[in-house]
Amino acid sequence: MSSTRVLILGTLLDGPLNGYQVRRQLEMMGADIWANVAYGSIYHGLSKMADEGLLDVVESGKGGKTVYALSDDGRFEFYRLLMPFWYEIKPIVDPFQVALTFMDRLGKPDLLAAVRGRKEQLQMAIAMTERALGSKQRHGAPRHIDENLKLNIGMLKAQLEWCEDAVQKVEDDELP
CATH class of the missing domain: 1.10.10.10 (Winged helix-like DNA-binding domain superfamily/Winged helix DNA-binding domain)
Structure with missing residues (x-):
């Protein structure tokens, strides 16, 4: 569909x-x-x-x-x-999962740099999306449209939490 x-x-x-x-x-x-x-x-x-x-x-x-x-x-x-x-619950196709699949192919410094870089990108995306909350209504969108943004923020925050945990695990040699 x-x-x-x-x-x-x-x-x-x-x-x-x-x-x-x-x-x-x-x-x-x-x-x-x-x-x-x-x-x-x-x-x-x-x-x-x-x-x-x-x-x-x-x-x-x-x-x-x-x-x-x-x-x-x-x-x-x-x-x-x-x-x-x-x-229907369907998988969310995200290229980041491809990167996770091959995290063991990167050296520790590269992996740490990549995860830290992703954390920064996620933090910026969360901030930008939070700023967008409510702005669509000023242009005529119904208020429930913000629910898409809130869901997106929740998914970004979940990924950010994973990255924060992953940095510690890589530093402690628990990952990959």
């Missing part, structure tokens, strides 16, 4: 939009960060879902912008795809 597909369909629940407006709505929600939405895929997705009958073209040609509206089939498809997201 494509998250981008659900995001596009869900964005159109509030009414017809063109591709640029869909993109702006997703940016306002921060989907570029937490959902890894490739914005070029929005336009392709809109066209494909219109071909599938999930979207209706309500306006075409004005300035080259096509306006799409959710069809009844599209509304059904949105809920059909959305509900499993609430119940």
Whole structure:
């Protein structure tokens, strides 16, 4: 199931939009960060879902912008795809886990430098994300959008905690 597909369909629940407006709505929600939405895929997705009958073209040609509206089939498809997201636990694919897999291939100084460097990056990411809390509402996003940021902060903090523990273990020759 494509998250981008659900995001596009869900964005159109509030009414017809063109591709640029869909993109702006997703940016306002921060989907570029937490959902890894490739914005070029929005336009392709809109066209494909219109071909599938999930979207209706309500306006075409004005300035080259096509306006799409959710069809009844599209509304059904949105809920059909959305509900499993609430119940399915799927692994989070993170390249950092690849690095962890091969931590034994690094010498102690390099490993310590890498983990300490990651700690600094995590601390900056946490601070930046915490500063973003509440800012989306000033641009019209619903307040529950902050819950994505709070979840992201929690995951970053968990990784930071692991890094702090790992530094001590590497220094004490308990890792790798």
